[in-house]
Amino acid sequence: MTEPARPDPSALETGGSDRAVVRRAHRVELAVYVFAAASLVVLGMFLTSKILNWIIGPVYVIAVVTLVTPLALRLAGVPDPYRRRKASEEPVRVEEARP
Amino acid sequence: MSWAAHELETYVLRKHTTAKVSWLGIIFGAWVSDMFTKLPVYGWKIGSFSLKASVPYKYHRGWPGVGFTHSLSFGLIVASVVLVLARNRAWFVGIIIGQASHVFTDLGDSVGTMVFFPGTTQRYTVGTWAYAAQQGRYGDAAAYYSSLGGAWDLLWVLIVLAGWKVLSRRFFLDHVRPADPAWDWMARRFGVTQRGQLALYRAFFIYGASRALSWTLWARLRNPRRGQETLDLTWGGPDWVNKVPRANEAWTMVLRNTAVGAAVFTVLVLLAWRLVVRRYWLRAT
Numbered sequence: 001m002t003e004p005a006r007p008d009p010s011a012l013e014t015g016g017s018d019r020a021v022v023r024r025a026h027r028v029e030l031a032v033y034v035f036a037a038a039s040l041v042v043l044g045m046f047l048t049s050k051i052l053n054w055i056i057g058p059v060y061v062i063a064v065v066t067l068v069t070p071l072a073l074r075l076a077g078v079p080d081p082y083r084r085r086k087a088s089e090e091p092v093r094v095e096e097a098r099p
Numbered sequence: 100m101s102w103a104a105h106e107l108e109t110y111v112l113r114k115h116t117t118a119k120v121s122w123l124g125i126i127f128g129a130w131v132s133d134m135f136t137k138l139p140v141y142g143w144k145i146g147s148f149s150l151k152a153s154v155p156y157k158y159h160r161g162w163p164g165v166g167f168t169h170s171l172s173f174g175l176i177v178a179s180v181v182l183v184l185a186r187n188r189a190w191f192v193g194i195i196i197g198q199a200s201h202v203f204t205d206l207g208d209s210v211g212t213m214v215f216f217p218g219t220t221q222r223y224t225v226g227t228w229a230y231a232a233q234q235g236r237y238g239d240a241a242a243y244y245s246s247l248g249g250a251w252d253l254l255w256v257l258i259v260l261a262g263w264k265v266l267s268r269r270f271f272l273d274h275v276r277p278a279d280p281a282w283d284w285m286a287r288r289f290g291v292t293q294r295g296q297l298a299l300y301r302a303f304f305i306y307g308a309s310r311a312l313s314w315t316l317w318a319r320l321r322n323p324r325r326g327q328e329t330l331d332l333t334w335g336g337p338d339w340v341n342k343v344p345r346a347n348e349a350w351t352m353v354l355r356n357t358a359v360g361a362a363v364f365t366v367l368v369l370l371a372w373r374l375v376v377r378r379y380w381l382r383a384t
Contacts, residue, residue, distance in 0.1 A: 026268070029294070037305045044313030045321055049236055052313055054130065057306040058299075065298035082294045 024078045029069050036064040100159075100232065101204050102243055102314065105129045106307035107255035108200050113275065114265040116196065121279040124181075124193020126303055131177050131194070132201045136165040141236040155232045156210045156343045162220045169205055170216035172367055174198030179375050186383040189278050191376075207251060209335060210343050215360025218367075221353060222346065226335045227251065229342030241328045242340040244311075244318040250332060252311035259304055271300050280384075 040060060044052045051060060073080045109129050113122045140159045142151030152158030160166040167173055178194035181187075205212045211224025228248035231239045243249055264270055276282045276296070285291040291299075322328060331337035335345070 033301065033305065037309050040305065040309040041313045041316070044309060045317050048240075048314075048317060052310045057310060058302040061302040061305045061309075062295065062298045065302075066292075066295050069294060082292055 021079055022081050024076070025073060025081050028072050028076050028078055029065070032065055032069045032072055035068070036061045039064070100133075100208055100230065100239075100243075101248065101251065102240070103252040103307040103311040104204050104255045105133075105201055106303040107252070107259055108204065109197060110259045110265045110304055111255075111262065112196055112200060114262055114270075116192075118192055119189050119278045120196065121187070121189040121193035121281065122275050122300065123279055123281050124190035125197035125200075127190075128174060128178070128194035128197025128199075129201050131198055132168040132173065132205075136168055140232045141239070156230055159232065160205075160210045160212060160222060160230075162213065162216060166213050166220075166222075167216050169202050169212035169214075171199060171202060171214055171364060172216060174202070175368065175371055179371055179379075182376060182379045182383060186379060187280065188380060188383045190281075191380070191383070207248070209345050211345075215357065215364050218363025219356040219360035221348075221356035221360060224345055226345045229335060229337060229340050231340045231342050233343070234340060237322070238340070240314050241318050241322050241324065242337055242342070244315045245328055245330050246336045247332055247334065249311065249315050249318075252307075253315070256308045256311060259308075266301055266304060268297060271297055275300060 040051065040057065051057060070080055070083070106126065106129065109122060109125045112125055113120065136159065139150045139152045140155045142149065144150070152164075158164040158166075160169055174195050174197075177198065178191045181194055182191040202212050202214055206214075206223055206225055207227040208230040209224060209226045209228070210230040211222040211226075213220055214223050215221065228246040228251070229242055231242035234242060259265065282296055285296065286293075318328070319325060319330070328337070328339060331339065335342075
C-alpha cells in the first residue's frame with residue numbers, strides 16, 4: 001500500500017486548504033473512539049470485571065485509539081497529521097491548524 | 100460507593116475550576132481513596148492465599164479500618180506529600196478537589212463516609228442507594244445498577260455529554276495540558292504523542308460511561324438472578340438486597356460530632372499550612 005499524501009506543513013501552520021485533511025482525520029479518530037466505547041460495552045457485558053476494572057478498562061481505550069486510528073486513517077486514505085516524524089523532518093504544528 | 104461517577108465527575112470539576120489545576124491530579128485524587136483499599140472489600144484470592152474483610156463496610160468506611168481514606172484529611176495528607184515530592188501546585192489543588200469529590204459522592208450510599216475523621220468517626224450519608232459490597236462484586240453490581248446508584252452514574256454521563264467541549268481537543272490543548280507539566284514530561288520521557296495524550300485524557304470518560312452502560316446491561320440481561328434482582332428506583336433501594344442500613348442516630352449527637360470534627364479538621368488544615376504546605380507551596384510552580 002502506498003503512503004497517502006501528507007499535508008503541507010506550511011498550509012497546516014497557516015490554516016490553509018489542508019485544514020480539511022485534519023478535519024477528516026479528526027472524524028476518523030472520533031469513529032475509532034465510538035468503536036472503542038461500543039466494543040468496551042459489549043465485551044464488558046461478557047467479561048465484566050476482567051475488562052471493566054480500573055486498569056484494563058482505560059488501557060483498553062488508549063490502546064484501541066492509539067493502535068487502530070493510524071490503521072483506520074490508512075484505510076480511509078487520510079494522511080495522519082499526528083504521525084511521529086523523523087528529526088530531519090519539519091514538524092507539523094497541528095495545534096495551530098485546529099478549526 | 101459509586102461505580103463510575105468518580106471518573107466522570109473529574110471532567111466537570113476540571114471544566115468549572117478556574118484556578119490552575121491538574122486534571123491528572125483530580126483523577127488521581129478521585130481514585131486514591133479506593134486505590135489501595137478496595138480489593139479486600141469484595142475479596143481477593145490467589146491459590147491458597149485469600150484476602151477478604153470480615154465485615155466489608157466496617158473495613159471500607161469505618162474505624163478501625165481504612166475508612167479514613169474517605170475523609171477530607173486524607174486528601175490533604177496525600178496532596179501535601181505530592182506537593183513535597185513534585186513541587187507542583189496544580190497537582191496539590193487537583194488531588195484535594197478529586198479526593199473531596201470522592202468523599203462527597205460516597206455520601207450517596209447507605210453507609211456514607213467519615214468526612215471529618217479524625218475529629219469524629221461520625222459517618223454522613225444521604226442513603227440514596229444501598230451499600231451492598233458484602234454481597235460480593237456481582238451482587239453489588241446487580242444492586243447498584245438496579246438502583247438510583249446506576250441512575251446517578253448515567254446522570255454524570257449526561258452531564259459530561261451536555262458539556263462535551265470539555266472532551267474536545269481544543270479544551271485539552273488550551274486548558275488541560277498547559278496547566279500540568281506532566282503531559283510534557285510524558286512526551287519527553289516516553290514519547291507519548293498528542294494522540295496518546297488526548298486518548299489518555301478522554302479514556303476515563305469512555306471507560307466510565309462504558310462501565311456504567313455495560314454493568315447496567317449485565318444487570319438487566321445477563322445477571323443469572325435478574326428475575327429476582329429487578330430494577331428498583333426507590334430511595335435507598337433496591338429493597339431486595341440485604342443492604343447495610345443507615346445508622347439511626349440522634350440529631351443532637353450528629354451535630355455535636357460535626358462541630359468537634361469540623362473544628363479538629365480546621366486545626367489540621369492550619370497546622371498543615373503552617374508546618375508543611377506553605378513552605379513547599381512557595382517553592383512550587
